[in-house]
Amino acid sequence: MEKELVFGHQNPDTDAIGTAIAYSYLQNKLGYNTEAVALGEANDETAFALNKFGFEAPRVIKTAANEVKKVMLVDHNEPQQSVADIDQVTVTHVVDHHRIMNFDTSMPLFYLAEPVGCTSTIMLGLYKHFGVEIPQNIAGIMLSAIISDTLLLKSPTTTEKDREAVKELAKIADVDYEKYGLEELKAGTNIASKSEEELIDLDAKSFDLNGKNVRVAQINVVDLPEALERKDAFLKAMSDSANSAGYDLFMLLITNVLDSDSTALVIGSDDALASFEKAFGSVKDSEISLPGVVSRKKQVVPPLTDAFK
């Protein structure tokens, strides 16, 4: 059977990489010929999880059409978050937990989205549906994905299905999910070793909001004041990035994974900043405190989408 690639979004997180691995394994069991790849290097947290469960990081690709005709997407659907030449290949399957935007196909396809905290929670349902047994290491990487996306079940995106999935997968993976989960999240908070340019691109997504090009990056930390000591350097990196990529707004969400609060740094055009303030209140010195905000998908993108209308 003709080979297909399976991958998550650009600037991959543990869901993008972990669920791609899990979906590729499932589809191969069902008779497809697939390979899980990634649209970027694994971040520290993902590398920690991959290592814990004995996986190599997937091969990194920038384009797909040079090697396959068909692809399967996990954890995203918006073209600008996908492989650069997504319009040159046929998407046959999508498993995702985000809004659907600018995703157009010429042919029917398999598409499963559920409004849950993590794509791996949906993936667990697919394994059950097809009656495929989940190996211990696959369960471990799926568990890691849910811990990552839900900040250990503390994000408001967390649903009852995510909680049940974590318990079920932790049992198969044979780990104490609370202990392992904190280790995993902390592995992703070491910002000291990285430049501001790297940090603002590590987990960043672009959104087309009513014609405006909006970039929302997020970093996890255990000490907010320490991170904010680098504020001026962050702002310079964001400004440089916005100028070269043409972003109308660049927001960096700095999230304390221990207490689930965030502070955001924001720059942009006057127009775009006015829309931002309509959504979140006034920004002082390019900074705004956002207590309780940890989810880009549920707490940032929907109010921004409304404000940019």
Next chain:
Amino acid sequence: MEKELVFGHQNPDTDAIGTAIAYSYLQNKLGYNTEAVALGEANDETAFALNKFGFEAPRVIKTAANEVKKVMLVDHNEPQQSVADIDQVTVTHVVDHHRIMNFDTSMPLFYLAEPVGCTSTIMLGLYKHFGVEIPQNIAGIMLSAIISDTLLLKSPTTTEKDREAVKELAKIADVDYEKYGLEELKAGTNIASKSEEELIDLDAKSFDLNGKNVRVAQINVVDLPEALERKDAFLKAMSDSANSAGYDLFMLLITNVLDSDSTALVIGSDDALASFEKAFGSVKDSEISLPGVVSRKKQVVPPLTDAFK
């Protein structure tokens, strides 16, 4: 719980109406508060199936926001095929078997699409997934939907899953599906009692093909030459419709449900007709024979989409 409406596409067929009824029943069993409605009157074939299994035709609506905030879609996703004010309501669920196009949301949702012949085939899977028993009359209307969409399993859109679903649903509905299926299809072929204006709008869908507004209508008959005696009147009705609605191309697919062949009548701008001919070959006197073509979704829209690129 807040009420939601469940409906299929405009100019509803047996899948649009039958699967809406089946999905509303399932969701109500799962604790939602839904009502199945339709975006138009039931056609003759659908009326025959509803009557056979003891259903009233669903209430017809043109707008949704005046009565609900949330809706569930079956058998379509493209906004121009949906309720007129689809942008004023939140889509919480979609179950469909078509390509995805111009379907944008601001929030995550439940979306299940599979490349099978009929939405009711997917619906059968959802009933099983949730462990909800299918009543005899619901099985009957789902069976009718699959017979309609697959032309009694003869359309090239038919998959193994559709065949299995038909057998399973026929058993629950307690009907001989081959005998009943022919009766149902024939009930939809009585074109003598309808005007050309009615016939070209009965099962018609609009598609945005690279900026061109393309209308594809289909009627089922048992005698092609008899239908073509009305060719001039069909062409006039199509031309009037195209002028008033601004269609760049209007294609009427006249399908013989007994031998699965079609003849198409086509009008449009020079540009659009050139694209059409690129896909299907030359049109003579606004007419073209399309042997073996019965599926708008699989055999008409994809080649047109490519040709309009």
